Amino acid sequence: MIDSSRRSVLTAGAAAAATTAPQVFAQAPQAAVPPGLPAGLKVGFYDKGNVRIRYAEIGSGFPLLATPGGGLNSRMSNWPTAVINIAEEFKNDFRVITMDQRNANNGESSGAVPVDNPWDAFADDQLGVMDHLGIRQFFFFGNCIGGPFALKLMERAPARVVAAILSQPVGHRPDKPNYMYESGRDVWAKEFLERRPDVSMATIEQYLHNLYRVQPDFVYSVSREFAKSCQTPMLVLPDDIVAHPLQVAIDIASLAPNAEITVFPWKEPPELKARTVNRVRTFLKRHQTA
Numbered sequence: 466m467i468d469s470s471r472r473s474v475l476t477a478g479a480a481a482a483a484t485t486a487p488q489v490f491a492q493a494p495q496a497a498v499p500p501g502l503p504a505g506l507k508v509g510f511y512d513k514g515n516v517r518i519r520y521a522e523i524g525s526g527f528p529l530l531a532t533p534g535g536g537l538n539s540r541m542s543n544w545p546t547a548v549i550n551i552a553e554e555f556k557n558d559f560r561v562i563t564m565d566q567r568n569a570n571n572g573e574s575s576g577a578v579p580v581d582n583p584w585d586a587f588a589d590d591q592l593g594v595m596d597h598l599g600i601r602q603f604f605f606f607g608n609c610i611g612g613p614f615a616l617k618l619m620e621r622a623p624a625r626v627v628a629a630i631l632s633q634p635v636g637h638r639p640d641k642p643n644y645m646y647e648s649g650r651d652v653w654a655k656e657f658l659e660r661r662p663d664v665s666m667a668t669i670e671q672y673l674h675n676l677y678r679v680q681p682d683f684v685y686s687v688s689r690e691f692a693k694s695c696q697t698p699m700l701v702l703p704d705d706i707v708a709h710p711l712q713v714a715i716d717i718a719s720l721a722p723n724a725e726i727t728v729f730p731w732k733e734p735p736e737l738k739a740r741t742v743n744r745v746r747t748f749l750k751r752h753q754t755a
Contacts, residue, residue, distance in 0.1 A: 502542070520565075529749070534633065539566040580675060584617045602627050608633060630700050630745055634704075689720055711729065
């Protein structure tokens with residue numbers, strides 16, 4: 466349960482964000498809408514130093530920042546084939562913001578490879594986009610690698626993330642401890658290095674080490690101790706593949722005091738998936754008006 470002081474903060478913050486966040490699209494350089502995403506999506510860029518992040522938004526109402534799956538190739542063109550196409554599904558409920566993560570192949574976000582504290586660098590980019598749009602508080606939906614993103618954001622900016630959905634979260638699998646490291650090296654890095662000859666393989670290996678081997682447990686980005694202390698409401702949608710271990714989803718829901726978890730499996734049949742998507746909508750709207 467959320468204590469009374471926490472509820473007061475959330476109530477005031479949610480109301481303020483809903484009334485003060487701009488309800489028109491921020492002025493920014495325009496780019497083409499990625500194929501398969503809904504008509505009406507507005508695309509722009511956020512720049513800070515040598516980092517450029519492509520973001521997009523659609524809809525109105527309380528802000529919902531949604532990061533796509535795909536590991537280090539987390540890019541918004543992945544939404545049409547995702548288990549839930551957030552921009553399409555929630556455009557009539559929330560102001561949906563999504564983005565290409567820094568250096569995702571076939572995305573349009575770029576920057577230095579952040580060898581030191583790479584999870585914090587992702588959080589910096591995500592919070593930077595929200596600052597650029599004038600948004601203080603928001604919901605967060607993280608698919609796949611978005612699970613670690615979500616928990617890092619809750620650690621970094623607990624007063625800003627009002628509630629979060631962790632869909633099929635990436636996590637550590639003890640019987641295949643090098644899976645995420647090797648996937649990054651063999652899939653993402655191969656293509657990335659072809660277009661970025663200025664980056665060495667040694668830099669990539671250190672980057673992947675700091676992502677997946679410095680804290681080789683749980684969700685990589687935060688500790689179990691943080692999860693135990695995290696008061697942010699969250700809803701976990703489990704999966705059970707090597708990159709998305711079922712046990713990690715269960716652990717998140719067991720450790721975090723205000724976490725809920727859906728049934729598993731939930732993607733089939735279509736009626737069950739539809740009920741799960743509606744549960745996501747209901748969960749978010751409940752915390753918008755808590």
